[in-house]
Amino acid sequence: MVLLAFIFGEGKMAKAQKKEIEKIPEVEALLKKMTLEEKVGQMAQVTIDVLTVGNSVYHTAEPVKLDRDMLHKAIVDYKIGSVLNTPNGKARTLEEWNYIISSIQEMAVNETRLGIPILYGVDAIHGTTYTAGATFFPQQIGMAATWNRELVRKAGEITAYETRASAIPWNFSPVLDMGRDPRWPRMWETFGEDVYLTSQLGIELVKGYEGDNNDVSNPYHVAACLKHYLGYGTPVSGKDRTPALIPDIELRERHLPPFKAAIEAGAHSVMVNSGIINGVPVHASYKILTEILKNELGFEGVVVTDWKDIENLHERDRVAHTQKEAVKLAINAGIDMSMIPYNFKFCDYLIELVNEGEVPMSRIDDAVRRILNMKYKLGLFDTPVTNYKDYPKFGSKEFEDVARQCASESITLLKNEDDILPLSKDVKILVTGPNANSMRPLNGGWTYSWQGDKVDQFAGRYYTILEALREKLGAENVVYVPGVEYKMDGKYWEEIPGDIDAVVKAAENVDFILLALGENSYTEKPGDLHDLSLSENQLELAQKVIETGKPVIVVLNEGRPRIIRDIVPKVKGILQAYLPGNFGGLAIADVIFGDVNPSGKLPYTYPMYVNTLVTYDHKPSEHQARMAGMYDYESDFAIQFPFGFGLSYTTFQYSDLTLSSKQLKSNQTLTVSVKVTNTGDRPGKEVVQLFTSDRYASITPDVKRLRRFNKIFLQPGETKTVSFSLTPNDLAFINDKLQTVTEPGEFEVLVGDLKATFEYVE
Template sequence: MTRQLQLIIKPRITTKSSLNPPLEYFAKKMECIYKDPNAPVETRIKDLLSRMTLQEKIGQMTQIERRVATPSAIKDRCIGSVLSGGGSKPFDKANSADWADMIDGFQNAALDSRLGIPIIYGVDAVHGNNNVYGATIFPHNIGLGATRDADLVRRIGEVTALEVRASGAPYAFAPCVAVSRDPRWGRCYESYSEDTEVVRKMTTLVTGLQGQPPEGHPKGYPFLAGRKNVIACAKHFVGDGGTDYGTNEGNTIITYDDLERIHMAPYLDCISQGVCTVMASYSSWNGSKLHSDRFLLTEILKDKLGFKGIVISDWEALDRLYIPPGSNYRHSILSTINAGIDMVMVPFRFELFLEEFLSLVESGEIPMARIDDAVERILRVKFIAGLFEYPLSDRSLLDVVGCKPHRELAREAVRKSLVLLKNGKDQKIPFLPLDKNAKTILVAGTHADDLGYLCGGWTATWEGTSGRITDGTTILDAIKEVVGSKTEVTYELNPSPETFSGQDFSYAVVAIGEAPYVETGGDDPELKIPFNGAELVSVVADRVPTLVILITGRPLVLEPWLLEKIDALVVAWLPGSECQGITDVIFGDYAFHGRLPMTWFKSVDQLPLHIGKQNSYDPLFPFGFGLTCENKGDSN
């Protein structure tokens, strides 16, 4: 090991006992180097690895769900990691303190094991710490891609790290750096853009979550700045946004050169920022399942790109390698571990997993060298994260969760993400900004006063849901706050012609869009506006000047007649909990900033339609399109 590497991987976190330790402390550390926070990380790894049994090693390679993580299972099996699946929480509306209590309980069980190796607790904090009640919920990635603001994304990472740490978790399964080439894909909103360069620009979330590596930090070596940062996860390696027909977990049919150029490039940026973990994709590349693709996971990611952190599987991925699911579980373990997976998200049937895993190693089908490589990587991340010195939650962070500065940052992200697609029926007379002093306003639509719909999937539950799922401000709330008592605001979920009887509205704001969804449940070959959204708009726009706010995780079908009827159209994506960011812009306090991160198609028959298809690129709105309030396009 070079002196430079030794210096860089010396731990940054100092324990209280090491400041003025007694003599017996040093004697103990001489015998147990891995417990010495002042020893180089690689030395600690070597020492601890030499003390571990085979059962303890494969336990470290196992990640289980909290619902089966009993204290005895963690302690006796030396389990390496515990996670909360989407929506899995201590109880409904559990706050950060409740989460910290739960996670500390799991951690204490791990610390009570023979070697006292702490667990890594992982959560799906993909747009803020979105499972925790009261946390700040940021726009989903597609909205952040519309901002083109890499520094904003970095700051969001910093805030997310603080709120995740406050809950006791040191690991966030983010960012998703997929390049989404087809809006029919149910995870489209988890992608920043169809454009590789935009996605690369937004990988600053890694630095926000983990901290900024020092100059000269070794390429591929994981990094974590300290206790206010969390372990990040670049996902899903690789090509998940390029599957045929946008099918989730489908097949990406592409040459290696194009795979590298389009889909792999963002991982280089994540690795250069010291990302600690990379998650394999459910999808396939030219028919080869990524979870068992040794060429991509080991020869490319680990060897060519030099990644020294953990390669982790996705949820129950081993069960999905064969049809019917789970039909050849033993071979799934064999193929994934030998392909280069270091930690397996089991998450429930871990006893069978450990039994079959042990048998495969004892039979020689999985070599010990592969086990030691995986465990070295896992221990490396744990030492770098300071978990041996500070395994338990930091309760001093609880007060920052959902605090005003954090919500102001989310509000900034919302207003910068808005994309103005139409402003005025007459190009010479813009409709926006709206008049704050109007006498009467109609606010309507399924998404005007539904915080769950505004947050989208991966919020409170796995799929997301409707209603007041957390603390936040809806579009209706924000409008009422802006106009105050001087303006009469009428709200109708589904306005009918009778709504307008005897009423003289100055204008209407109609919010429509998609219900929450995740993954395969979001795959959609038609991409029509749900809940009869277009018809609802028609009822209103036929009678009063109308602004439509579209809440969506992707481009949807916009019929020509609909565009003709309305006066203005704003795409707000999935804005999250702070919708004052919408009113900041539509009422003119801030200018429109956002530009389309994806091409807006005319018809689903055109799909996939994205930049790079020059011979057939005929969009409704091109990639990068976005009007200002002066009705001037800005597609730079």
């Protein structure tokens, strides 16, 4: 057995040593001048609505105007170091952002004793989501479906450019939570269920945001913020911000690696999980925030809370008797900056705690050093405000072409019975379903507004699915009857059943029916649900159009895989579009009519039953066949579509899987090669996926694990040899002593439909 690294586990190993963070001379000189009040202010972050004119701190009057008195109170009196969000929670023009950021920085730089600039942050998670006219990409789950490292990095670069055009230098992205439970309403913000895929694409997005050398002083790059550290995506209930039970082995095997990889890639900040793990709120966990993140992983950047989460330690989680005690718990645990977001009591409490000896000054200095280091590296002391006029490519066709390519490569063909797709352009189709004629579900949440409900104000020039199909075929050849619609019912958006009989009637005079199903936009708590099944309204609509006898093609436009078990056998084609962004309508139409050959692959396992939510990297005991003639139990691996699955309009053949050796030893590398041939008549892209399977181990091994992937392009008849290198570290797992080990024994390599074996020996 090779012990690759000792991983800290409480009571198991010696504690990791405290990491000494970088000391920048200019920052150290500034720290020596700062009072306690000035230091604590740097650790405070408020939402922009606190600083604007409005009828309350929760509402900004339009047009936006900053409240001079509140600005003075926050920046001069309380000396706050950071601001976040967008006024009224909706997108702003470049000119508005320039006014907002310039006004804030002018006061911070010119009217405070030390002139420390403000650090402004925003959630630009699939493009610069709070700036009008910005370029929007598929949400992360769709970007994962591209399996294209280059596209993910390019999307990050464009997002960074356009976020800096908005004068904002700090992006609360990427999300590195694991999307392993489709009940969770933030699954679509993740890169899916696999550790390796998430780690690889997380690295690319960090590099896209921060640049190859993490030089975030570059005015075209921003500081990334990894979220939500750690273990946020698998609550027991499946609902947002509810408790999770995660053994240390699982925490380290599944949840920690993507953060570790992104930290090693140079990410400058981390946002903390709002939830509770094993009874302990993460914001109060010294083990997770200091011992693992700062000491073991050596993270030198800023650790920021999520929204109001220090207050939640008292109000919601009840681990602190008072708000003051909550501040003490969080800061001593390792929090550097508090997303307050509405008041300044955090500052008052923290000053008192330091003066009372409850929070050591060394902890304050550590936090403030990290914050000032990031401000310095961002170049804010030299250029606190970037000018949007220096960003001529903002919203350009060049950028939009990349977004459209991302959307096109994300589209995943799940079923194509009798090669019904692509359709010819001389057909007549009926389009129906709630997702057919709205930009809102194409984009999802965090789009112009938190819940994605303001797209009508900003996205009018883009194509819905219906509009894109009419663009292809002509309006006279595309009949539209919604059947089911999303509408505002009082204060809330509801799914409203329509005239299904009219849909059935319209089907009489068409060749095909395109059924656009899925979800309206949501995120966080508003996305919680009791039942993962597709809604009754949509299932009824589907059944009625299937009964017409016309060929039905389903387009799924959803943030998580909803149960469609009863539909799948009865329709001819199924496309998974995820949340493809503003160019999703065009991308879907391109795929349907063959202008683009689909190449997306599922970044998660698509479940068949609500009670069978199993990931591909499950344990062997989770897949047990029925005992024919004896017992009829439902313990088989019943899934709708497997992880990594996706069809093409061409065909690919794998051959000649070869290993450089039948043995792999420590400090050696094993080369795996395979030939891939396009055996069809269309050019196409294929994702070559390499899995390994550990035959036997000291703890039950996963059935298989993704270890490498590469996306290639092949002309008809073309063959390429794809090679991958594996090391002992790629075969490692966390054992029951919380050690990362590679154990001697037999391993299986799986590529396409081919298998080969080798032995690891010490």
